[in-house]
Structure formats: C-alpha cells, structure tokens
Amino acid sequence: MKFSVLAALSGLACAAFVEAASAQDEVYVCVDRNGITEYRNTGISKECRKLDIPAASAPAPARRAAAVRPAASAATSASAFPKVDGQAQKARDSDRRQILQNELRMEEGKLASLKTDYNNGEPERRGDERNYAKYQERAASMKDDIARAESNVEALRRELARLR
Numbered sequence: 001m002k003f004s005v006l007a008a009l010s011g012l013a014c015a016a017f018v019e020a021a022s023a024q025d026e027v028y029v030c031v032d033r034n035g036i037t038e039y040r041n042t043g044i045s046k047e048c049r050k051l052d053i054p055a056a057s058a059p060a061p062a063r064r065a066a067a068v069r070p071a072a073s074a075a076t077s078a079s080a081f082p083k084v085d086g087q088a089q090k091a092r093d094s095d096r097r098q099i100l101q102n103e104l105r106m107e108e109g110k111l112a113s114l115k116t117d118y119n120n121g122e123p124e125r126r127g128d129e130r131n132y133a134k135y136q137e138r139a140a141s142m143k144d145d146i147a148r149a150e151s152n153v154e155a156l157r158r159e160l161a162r163l164r
Contacts, residue, residue, distance in 0.1 A: 027051045097163050104156040111149040118142045 030038045030048040040048065084092075117123055123142060129135040 027053055093163060097160065100156055100160050100163070104153065104160065107149060107152045107156060111146065111153055114142065114146045114149055118146060 026041055028040045028042065028048040028050050030040055030045060032038070032047060118139070121139070121143075123135075123139055125135055126138075129138065
C-alpha cells in the first residue's frame with residue numbers, strides 16, 4: 001500500500017518537475033546508493049544523469065492543451081468510428097438490461113430490509129445503546145441509508161426506462 005502511494009506521488013512529482021523545468025531544458029535524474037530517485041535542475045554528483053527534454057516553441061500550458069485536445073482529422077470523425085452490427089448491439093442491450101434489473105432487485109431488497117430495521121423512525125434499541133444519543137445517531141444513519149437506497153432505486157428505474 002505504501003509503495004503504490006509513494007510510486008504515484010513520485011510519478012506526479014516527476015511530471016510536475018519536468019513540466020516546470022522544461023523551460024530550462026536541463027533536468028537531471030539522481031539515484032543515490034539507497035535507490036532513492038531525485039529530480040534536480042543541476043547535476044552536482046556522479047550519480048546524476050541528464051534527461052533529454054525536447055525544447056518546445058510553445059509555452060507549457062499551450063503544449064498541455066494541445067495534448068489534451070485532439071486535432072480535427074478524418075480519424076476522429078464519426079464515419080471513422082467502429083460500427084457494431086445490429087445483433088451484437090441487441091445482445092449488449094439485453095445484457096445491460098439484465099444487469100440493471102439484477103441491481104434493481106438487489107437494491108429494492110436492501111431498501112426493504114433497511115425500512116424493516118428502521119421501523120418507521122423507531123428502530124429497536126440495542127444493548128450497547130444505553131446512551132440515548134448513540135441510539136439517535138444510529139437512527140439518523142439508518143434514515144440516511146434509506147434515502148440513499150431510495151435514490152439508487154430511482155436512478156436504476158430511470159436507466160431501465162431509457163433502454164425500452
């Protein structure tokens with residue numbers, strides 16, 4: 001867990017550093033004896049090597065925007081988009097409908113269970129709830145769970161209605 005977080009942060013730091021340093025065109029990668037990688041704008045020690053960063057004529061924000069926004073070409077037009085035959089699309093729609101119906105049944109069952117436990121705003125008190133505030137907190141949490149389940153059921157019904 002720690003390694004993946006460190007790797008992600010290291011990657012983000014590297015990307016940010018390379019983006020910021022691209023105006024200088026000199027970025028060095030330094031790896032010490034312990035294997036720790038560091039990015040610098042000067043190569044002070046023999047453990048560093050220079051990264052080749054292509055010089056760009058446009059400023060960094062313009063390059064970033066151009067990379068995100070694809071160029072208008074025939075390859076990105078609707079005619080170049082892959083086609084799916086009718087039978088394959090019907091099978092996909094049928095699978096999607098089945099999945100949504102299964103999710104709707106599960107969510108409706110969950111909602112029914114939550115409403116039974118909630119007991120119209122007066123859930124049964126448990127032995128560990130001698131403090132009335134704990135009981136109220138659990139009841140409020142149950143009410144929130146019911147509202148969430150109801151919104152999920154409505155969303156699934158809307159999605160199913162779009163398929164028909």
